[in-house]
Amino acid sequence: MAPIASQTPSKPPTFGRGPAGPPPDGAVVATEAPAHGSSAEAWRDRILCGDVLEQMRGLPSDSIHMAITSPPYNVGAGYVDYEDLLEYRSYRDWLSRVWRETARVLVPGGRFALNIAPTSIAQYRPVHMDLSHDVERAGLTPRTEIIWYKQNMTAKRTAWGSFRSPRHPHIIPSWEYVLLFHKESWKLLGDAELADIRSEEFVAWSDGLWKIAPVTAHHADHPAAFPEELIRRLLLYFTYRGNVVLDMFGGTGTVACVARQLGRHFVHIDRSRAYCDAAERRLAGPLPRGRRTKPSERSKVRAHRRGPAA
């Protein structure tokens, strides 16, 4: 269940959800990069399979309303064709080049949501702090952060190796960070008619603790796919219908799929052909026809699909 915000706005806005489905111009998914120098429109709704920096350099400046990504964590995760283990300074320098491209392609007022997990329990390193400084140095302004709380295990999960020992007890992170930045302006201009977050969603999600179960890898055996619910909340909260959303480490296409479901355009980049193919398959699936169930019922349906808890 989503937490309820401690402060209820005195007069909540009453935006309704617009018609669901693909963006208004009926865009189709394309898997080739458009010719260099093409218009911003030509880059929309693309799966770009290739190196992040090479692909991003082709994107026009000021063309993306929101970037959402979870970069490779540099912990030796089991991606199909990528080692994910650079020396830490090189890792940060490489990502900093990506953040500079991100700052370039965002529109003024555009947002960047960077998902990053606390890494390593025994040799803790606050990667989220380092990356936050790097993104700021790349030209974006920190605006807030969301804690994605993933503790969905039983009460017996604990740091057994250091059980009840003040000598050297461990903390096991049950959360990941979603760090939010913007380019130049706090405000993203848009037509209020194209805002589609519901009042009760805004009230619940304005509390920055989001309890969302992680997904187990089921799209092309990807080790770190986003839960769709996390992306759904970010898009409804921070973008308008018709906006363009980029995931430059797009993996199996969670951001692209949810963007499409919610009537946003997407740009998906990943170097792995297998993950890009998986994204394409997901995007080829049928689009849901708006909201057929109440919010309280949706979570029951999801729980039913997940099956009994382990």
Ligand SMILES: C[S@@+](CC[C@H](N)C(=O)[O-])C[C@H]1O[C@@H](n2cnc3c(N)ncnc32)[C@H](O)[C@@H]1O
């Ligand atoms: C943490 S995963 C992202 C998963 C994604 N959020 C999802 O829902 O499936 C990071 C992705 O970065 C991709 N990647 C790693 N190095 C890359 C590079 N140089 N250029 C483009 N993509 C890269 C990997 O293939 C991996 O899919």
